[in-house]
Amino acid sequence: MVPPRTRSPIRVLIAKPGLDGHDRGAKVVARALRDAGMEVIYAGLRQTPEEIVRAALEEDVDLIGLSILSGAHMALFPRVLTLLRKEGASKIPVFAGGIIPDEDARRLKRLGIRAIFGPGATLDEIVRTAEQLARHAS
Amino acid sequence: MSRPVRLPPTAQAIVRGDRRALARAITAVEDGDASADLLLRSLYARSGNAAVVGLAGPLGVGKSSLVNALVGLLRARQKPVGVVAVDPSSPFSGGSVLGDRIRLERRADDPDVFFRSMASRGAVGGIASTTTDVVRLLEAAGFPTVLVETVGSGQVDVAIREVATTRVVVTAPHLGDEVQTLKAGLFEIADVFCVNKSDLPGADVAERDLAELASLGASRDGWRPTVVRTSATTPSGIEELWSAIEAHEAFRAASGDRAGAERRRLAAEIVDRVRDRLAGEVARALEDDPALARLLDQVVDRALDPRTAADRVLEQRLRAR
Numbered sequence: 001m002v003p004p005r006t007r008s009p010i011r012v013l014i015a016k017p018g019l020d021g022h023d024r025g026a027k028v029v030a031r032a033l034r035d036a037g038m039e040v041i042y043a044g045l046r047q048t049p050e051e052i053v054r055a056a057l058e059e060d061v062d063l064i065g066l067s068i069l070s071g072a073h074m075a076l077f078p079r080v081l082t083l084l085r086k087e088g089a090s091k092i093p094v095f096a097g098g099i100i101p102d103e104d105a106r107r108l109k110r111l112g113i114r115a116i117f118g119p120g121a122t123l124d125e126i127v128r129t130a131e132q133l134a135r136h137a138s
Numbered sequence: 139m140s141r142p143v144r145l146p147p148t149a150q151a152i153v154r155g156d157r158r159a160l161a162r163a164i165t166a167v168e169d170g171d172a173s174a175d176l177l178l179r180s181l182y183a184r185s186g187n188a189a190v191v192g193l194a195g196p197l198g199v200g201k202s203s204l205v206n207a208l209v210g211l212l213r214a215r216q217k218p219v220g221v222v223a224v225d226p227s228s229p230f231s232g233g234s235v236l237g238d239r240i241r242l243e244r245r246a247d248d249p250d251v252f253f254r255s256m257a258s259r260g261a262v263g264g265i266a267s268t269t270t271d272v273v274r275l276l277e278a279a280g281f282p283t284v285l286v287e288t289v290g291s292g293q294v295d296v297a298i299r300e301v302a303t304t305r306v307v308v309t310a311p312h313l314g315d316e317v318q319t320l321k322a323g324l325f326e327i328a329d330v331f332c333v334n335k336s337d338l339p340g341a342d343v344a345e346r347d348l349a350e351l352a353s354l355g356a357s358r359d360g361w362r363p364t365v366v367r368t369s370a371t372t373p374s375g376i377e378e379l380w381s382a383i384e385a386h387e388a389f390r391a392a393s394g395d396r397a398g399a400e401r402r403r404l405a406a407e408i409v410d411r412v413r414d415r416l417a418g419e420v421a422r423a424l425e426d427d428p429a430l431a432r433l434l435d436q437v438v439d440r441a442l443d444p445r446t447a448a449d450r451v452l453e454q455r456l457r458a459r
């Protein structure tokens with residue numbers, strides 16, 4: 001039996017923009033968020049920013065998580081934020097994970113990425129941050 | 139014969155084709171929000187005309203890939219299509235990984251495809267308890283075809299019967315024992331059998347087995363299930379699959395199956411809703427209403443039996459209305 005729900009589950013989109021074909025990390029995070037009671041829409045590999053934003057709106061998610069290893073983050077992440085703004089959906093928080101140099105991370109945060117996790121981040125940390133971001137968004 | 143009702147603003151937005159409004163309304167329906175209730179009441183008259191195609195079958199046979207192929211075919215013919223894809227919720231955390239979207243390939247700016255993932259949220263039978271209402275919202279939003287992918291547990295996805303007008307049971311070569319479990323449940327509800335992954339060896343055997351089963355099985359309401367072969371990834375056989383679905387839809391329209399099956403489904407829905415509401419009211423009243431609390435005390439003390447107590451509760455409830 002599913003435990004009685006006091007509030008509706010957080011819906012989160014996990015997507016991997018960029019061309020690299022590794023989604024192990026994204027899948028591990030997706031499972032951790034599921035185990036924390038979230039409904040994780042897993043959009044898969046090689047998503048364009050347009051596809052990611054479209055999926056986020058259709059699925060009416062509370063939160064978007066992006067994962068990237070290919071180094072194209074400085075092009076792709078800001079594009080997602082721009083598209084969200086254009087759709088009037090900039091209230092949906094976006095967090096990111098991957099191999100992102102400190103300098104880039106600072107710039108991305110200034111642009112509006114709410115949290116960035118490097119390879120050293122624990123799943124606990126990611127889950128807790130995701131919960132906070134989703135609950136305080138609306 | 140719909141009464142000329144003024145639709146509430148959100149309902150108007152959905153009917154107008156506002157996809158954000160639709161997406162938010164689906165969330166409200168899933169979460170059982172009060173706002174969803176009014177919406178569903180006002181939009182019901184706009185449902186009931188779409189072809190609702192259910193795709194059920196064991197894990198990994200290619201349901202999502204077939205959904206993607208059918209979306210491609212319908213869009214090539216300029217037909218709008220809505221999709222609801224259901225995945226299981228974890229019985230432990232209540233969470234879920236909804237992965238059917240991975241197979242979807244469509245233009246990101248195509249407004250005539252709407253894809254929504256749903257978690258089963260504890261319901262058994264392959265769909266969520268709110269899937270029927272979500273399909274109604276998609277119909278009200280103007281989608282003439284709605285594809286519903288079930289959880290993928292094989293034998294228990296039979297709730298698809300409640301929501302779909304045409305039920306496609308998907309199999310693949312070399313399922314082995316899976317076919318046995320299919321026979322036990324899903325087999326009886328199939329309007330179309332689809333042997334997917336026909337690019338793999340063994341498809342001939344699988345098709346022959348199914349055709350044999352289909353011919354043995356008594357035809358339901360005058361319809362004998364058809365068998366088609368597809369390869370969702372090649373793709374091939376998709377036009378044949380769609381033709382088989384259309385043939386069943388045409389049969390339904392011509393045969394009055396609608397009047398029969400639809401009527402039974404809706405009767406069951408009304409019974410469910412009355413039961414749920416009455417049960418909720420009574421459960422609350424047994425705690426809050428002093429007279430009923432005393433009644434319960436008597437049952438606990440063996441001064442009254444539960445059946446007689448139920449009679450009294452029902453009498454009291456009916457008077458209270």
Ligand SMILES: Nc1nc2c(ncn2[C@@H]2O[C@H](COP(=O)(O)OP(=O)(O)OP(=O)(O)O)[C@@H](O)[C@H]2O)c(=O)[nH]1
Pocket residue numbers: 196197198199200201202203204238241289290334335336337338368369370371372
């Ligand atoms: N060879 C071959 N592989 C296929 C075909 N259709 C699907 N697949 C593959 O089978 C795997 C599962 O496909 P899905 O479409 O996700 O199957 P599903 O039934 O939706 O899976 P669940 O939703 O998990 O039950 C994927 O790796 C697909 O690429 C096909 O026609 N031929």
Ligand SMILES: [Mg+2]
Pocket residue numbers: 201202203237238287290
């Ligand atoms: Mg699937």
